[in-house]
Amino acid sequence: MTLIKSISGIRGTIGGVTNDNLTPLDTVKFAAAYGVWLQEYAKKDKLKVVVGRDARLSGEMIQNLVMSTLIGLGIEVVNLGLSTTPTVEIAVPLEEADGGIILTASHNPKQWNALKLLNEKGEFLNAKEGALILKIAEEERFNFAEIDDLGIITENDAYIDIHIDHVLSLPLINAETVKKANFKVVVDGVNSTGGIAIPKLLEEFGVEVVKLYCEPTGHFPHNPEPLKEHLGAICEKVVKENADFGIVVDPDVDRLAFICNDGSMFGEEYTLVACADYVLGKTPGNTVSNLSSSRALRDITEKHGGTYKAAAVGEVNVVIEMKKTKAIIGGEGNGGIIYPESHYGRDSLVGTALFLMLMAERGGSVLELRNSYPSYFMSKKKIELTPELDVDAILEKMAIKYSQEQVSTIDGVKVDFKANWVHLRKSNTEPIIRVYTEAETQKEADTLADKIMEEIREVSGI
Structure with missing residues (x-):
């Protein structure tokens, strides 16, 4: 406990x-x-x-x-x-x-x-x-x-209804445009309040909603973190229902993930990429995500002529950097969308609305949309250390080792290589170092992570 x-x-x-x-x-x-x-x-x-x-x-x-x-x-x-x-x-x-x-x-x-x-x-x-x-x-x-x-x-x-009205009033949102698309969407509300809010929002857009785990009983039907390994039921349901896509939120509705029309994961890292693609296409500007988020947001931002910045991990840090750079959209790679035109907080209702607008205007399938974006793969591992080891000293040695590369030390150590990156962070609650990598293939991401973990063992003497 x-x-x-x-x-x-x-x-x-x-x-x-x-x-x-x-x-x-x-x-x-x-x-x-x-x-x-x-x-x-x-x-x-x-x-x-x-x-x-x-x-x-x-x-x-x-x-x-x-x-x-x-x-x-x-x-x-x-x-x-x-x-x-x-x-x-x-x-x-x-x-x-x-x-x-x-x-x-x-x-x-x-x-x-x-x-x-x-x-x-x-x-x-x-x-x-x-x-x-x-x-x-x-x-x-x-x-x-x-x-x-x-x-x-x-x-x-009344505030869920007030929240929905607020989303519908945003300048880049037009419910009539979405209604013409006649979408059919499966919603996994993990038996929490997303099961109330997301279907209500979709119905305002004229979307046919298929509910899955939308009774707010608090009995979570699966691990509530919206990751691929927990979402087999909705992936099957999207295909069975011949739906256009699926929507998954966590219990408090600040993380948003989509399921493609073929039942595959859109990828929670790409939730922010897609929403930013829509916003930047309408109102060019800057973006922010945290250091552990996909490089794909940077690529999309630069494609639209904007500037991307990375903040330390944590919503409050992303918000601070967004205000500093006057970013028009930002968030975190865990499916958290922060759209200042609405408010400075991760919001799955806003993210859903922006995604609906993107799909309604662009046409085609969600899978085709996903395939149109730069494709990156992540590895998320951890290396356990003995409590007496000085984690800060280990990270400092790794920063020195890669000092010829592009290195950030605002939150652990992030090393940006030309084709990939690695982010090393210590845990606040246990003696471990989290090792996140991203590359153009899963094998390359895993290989880079294993290489870095071996180097950490060498510099720490374990």
Whole structure:
């Protein structure tokens, strides 16, 4: 069982003992720390926080604990109930709230849950802000409200519909264009809130929807991370239904993957590539993804005359770089689409709409679209180290070894070779180095990864 305290929030497994798991006591402590930080940060007498959750089994319990803690601090809570991560992000500024909490462990299995923390813009907190909240929690520096100053809870279950209306109003989105295409789409909502939001959105575009695992019961029918090895059922369903394509989201609907019309994976790395292709074709500009994302985004960006930049891994880092470079679209290679015209957060509803527009205007099949893009293959491996080894020193040696190549050290070590790249990152929770590579064939990517892993063993003496 695990409790992970990071700058982006608190993530842990349900049950067990305090301080090692996400128990009710830990939930209250970190919700209180966030509330106290807001009081000190906002410097206002009356605060408002938006709270929403995915459909996982522990969600209602965790949400009740969080909301009760916040009103105990005198904070007003807007309860969205079952929602999505991007829906809560949109709701925060619309409610003129001071922050937001999303209760979701994203793609993690059912025993996990988490408190994801937002600022008044509906964006994830930065490292400094997250560190302050962890410090408040450690010191248990809480001062709860007296009886006449308790907060209140108001319910608002309309925000998924508001979110859909927001997507439909975006300048590059035209529902009538998509309706003419008469698409048929299979949706895997992994029995969470994507099963509510994505079919509703598709129906607004006149899409015939075939639902698969769209009941928000929280009983995930497969591993909820939208990877090829978990998606056999929808791949078969797309072919059986003669659908145009399939859509898969994770439990909180910030990661988006597509299934081609022949049942093959479009590739979650290419979700961002396709959406960027559409946006850049309409409004030329710059793009950003993280260092571990496919080189294909760079290729598409340059094809459209824009400039591509790579940020450190993590949504908040991508957003910072996007604002710095005035990027018009960005995200992460795990299927996360960030479109600033909408908001600075990964959003599968926005990504779905952009993809529908691309397909409606371009015509042809989804498989043909995938085959039109530069083809790269990734290898994702890890090398285990003994705890006493200095991982930073090992990475520094690898950077020196390849200093004649294009090297980035903003997040571990990334070495860009002419035809491929390798990205080395240390884990924050265990003594391992993650080794990601990308090349023009799977064999080349695997061979490069194995070569680098052997060199790490040599420089570390293991």
